[in-house]
Amino acid sequence: MKYVQYINSLLKNIIQKEKDLIIYGQNINAGSCISGLTRGLGDINSGFTINTPNSENTLTGIGFGLMLNSTSSIFFMKQMDFLLLGIDHLVNTFNIIRQSMPTASFTIFPVNVDSGFEGPQSALNNFNDFCSIADLDGYSFTNKIDTKEIISNYLIRPGFRIISPSQRLLRNDTINLDVFYYDKEFKYFHYMKGDDLSIVCFNYSLPYGISLYKRFKNIQISASLLSINTFSLFDCKYLINELNQTKNLIIIDDSKSTNKMSDKFLNQIYKHCILEKIIVLDRQDEKNRFFPRHDQLEIDYNSVLNKFIK
Amino acid sequence: MTQSIEKTKIIENVLWLRLAQILVNEKYKKGDFKIPIHLALGHESIAVAVNQSMVSKDSLILSHRNIHYNLARMGTIKEELDEYYLNDNGLAGGHLGSMNLSNPKKNIPYTSSILGNNISVATGYALGNKMKNNNAIVILITGDGAIEEGSLWESLLFMRSNDISVMIIVENNQWSLGTKIEERRCKINLDHLSNSLNIDYKALNGNDPFHYIKTLSEFRNKSIKNKCPVIIEVHLSTLGYWYMETQEYPTGKFINYHAGPAPEVELEEYPIIEPNIKDPLHVLEGYLSKEELIKISSEQLKILKSELL
Numbered sequence: 001m002k003y004v005q006y007i008n009s010l011l012k013n014i015i016q017k018e019k020d021l022i023i024y025g026q027n028i029n030a031g032s033c034i035s036g037l038t039r040g041l042g043d044i045n046s047g048f049t050i051n052t053p054n055s056e057n058t059l060t061g062i063g064f065g066l067m068l069n070s071t072s073s074i075f076f077m078k079q080m081d082f083l084l085l086g087i088d089h090l091v092n093t094f095n096i097i098r099q100s101m102p103t104a105s106f107t108i109f110p111v112n113v114d115s116g117f118e119g120p121q122s123a124l125n126n127f128n129d130f131c132s133i134a135d136l137d138g139y140s141f142t143n144k145i146d147t148k149e150i151i152s153n154y155l156i157r158p159g160f161r162i163i164s165p166s167q168r169l170l171r172n173d174t175i176n177l178d179v180f181y182y183d184k185e186f187k188y189f190h191y192m193k194g195d196d197l198s199i200v201c202f203n204y205s206l207p208y209g210i211s212l213y214k215r216f217k218n219i220q221i222s223a224s225l226l227s228i229n230t231f232s233l234f235d236c237k238y239l240i241n242e243l244n245q246t247k248n249l250i251i252i253d254d255s256k257s258t259n260k261m262s263d264k265f266l267n268q269i270y271k272h273c274i275l276e277k278i279i280v281l282d283r284q285d286e287k288n289r290f291f292p293r294h295d296q297l298e299i300d301y302n303s304v305l306n307k308f309i310k
Numbered sequence: 311m312t313q314s315i316e317k318t319k320i321i322e323n324v325l326w327l328r329l330a331q332i333l334v335n336e337k338y339k340k341g342d343f344k345i346p347i348h349l350a351l352g353h354e355s356i357a358v359a360v361n362q363s364m365v366s367k368d369s370l371i372l373s374h375r376n377i378h379y380n381l382a383r384m385g386t387i388k389e390e391l392d393e394y395y396l397n398d399n400g401l402a403g404g405h406l407g408s409m410n411l412s413n414p415k416k417n418i419p420y421t422s423s424i425l426g427n428n429i430s431v432a433t434g435y436a437l438g439n440k441m442k443n444n445n446a447i448v449i450l451i452t453g454d455g456a457i458e459e460g461s462l463w464e465s466l467l468f469m470r471s472n473d474i475s476v477m478i479i480v481e482n483n484q485w486s487l488g489t490k491i492e493e494r495r496c497k498i499n500l501d502h503l504s505n506s507l508n509i510d511y512k513a514l515n516g517n518d519p520f521h522y523i524k525t526l527s528e529f530r531n532k533s534i535k536n537k538c539p540v541i542i543e544v545h546l547s548t549l550g551y552w553y554m555e556t557q558e559y560p561t562g563k564f565i566n567y568h569a570g571p572a573p574e575v576e577l578e579e580y581p582i583i584e585p586n587i588k589d590p591l592h593v594l595e596g597y598l599s600k601e602e603l604i605k606i607s608s609e610q611l612k613i614l615k616s617e618l619l
Contacts, residue, residue: 020441048441053471055464058430062468065434068419069369071441073434092424093431096410 060086116295131231359522367446426459455486
């Protein structure tokens, strides 16, 4: 099953159980239905399903207005860069609403445009920045288990959050992994348990982590594989224990942000762990990131393996 | 007889609201507040009319200049003053201050200090009313500055496309911060703008609270019946301006009142600020004699002072 179909089936499963839910956004119940992401949701939603005008600032404010009126809603958005127009509400409006402990749910569900070639304006793979600007809850997901848990537990829940899949992964087959352990709030997932090093993946970089894990396995190095699915600070005790066992850390972060969750995580690790090796794979040295180009994080896996072994 | 009692009540409300604001101004002049407050002297008639036209499930969504609506909805002053002092027993526990002061218990669920921000929140709130089948309206207060923001257009499109009842009240005092309309933009013909979306529009002038109440009630019902937004543009003056003498302006430079204390407004038994139509108190003189108004004003001042004792 393609990943987009898998997410669509999860959305349907939850939305059909809800009463008085408003789902809205551009193109959600017409045309391509956001490349299939929202296809059929209008048929099973007993509340309102609204194809909206192109008014992202207002559409963001509407979700908060609904929250104030105790009405839950989901705002689906084709591209996360559209949400730049709603930042006033993400910061100013939510700063008021968060004081009153709302009982309604408001979820913004944008697709993170990380597929590349869109050009300087649309290829905004910067989920970190949206969350950090007002300390917002945000969750990314990449595979069968984390997608199921995060959508099931956060799509409709009192409060506000942004949850976002990767456009690049939507077109692929669904990644299916066994899980060793995961956080009860779904902020991190531990897939493989190893003894020699820990590969910790941020944003949408788990597929790179899987490739690296397999390469280490081929040379009999036992790696742990984890993903961090949140963009806010969280209780790192479990990960600190894990790293104090393996003593070696490889971070992979494919975000274009300069305000990355992986940097904040690393700060915590420096405070609490004495590690033998730390390797960070991110876009820091990437050139031409604002030109139309593929958006893959370029990793020289052999060089990483050599660096670790040395 | 009933009509006469109601008329007196409205007049009492306008005078009470003027005096309450002047009491705030007196404390402001003494430097009592750390927070910025935007007084609305001259806006009393529309605030009393809005309060009067609201029925049970109606909601009011406000902007940074909200003292008149909050006071009119409360009918008392102490809790609002305590909020301005950021006291724990303030209207919002000292958490909102002035420019964001809302009061859900009095059907004011949201107030924004950000220009144009409240328009889309009001739209969402009204969509919630539609989902709940509430036979109610959202009254949105905005101004001639905020309608310059794109959110007005976006929200009107959404309201009109989704059959949503909102009464948009544009307080047009001609000023945004220290600039008059002609200093910052071309004219906006709200009538034509409304017409382009088939939205009913009405301009209000003259500060007559009775005329305002009648019009607002009509438009409220029209908006609910037609499931459509309506726009009311209220032309008014924010009183409290003053003249500052400088070397360049020896006869005084006009300073329009925006926020902060109004230095030349004093607490008097009959608190009229300008003897013309810009001042709602002057308009009341068409309904009662000056002597009667002075008597009512003096009673309202006693009520306010006793509350603050």
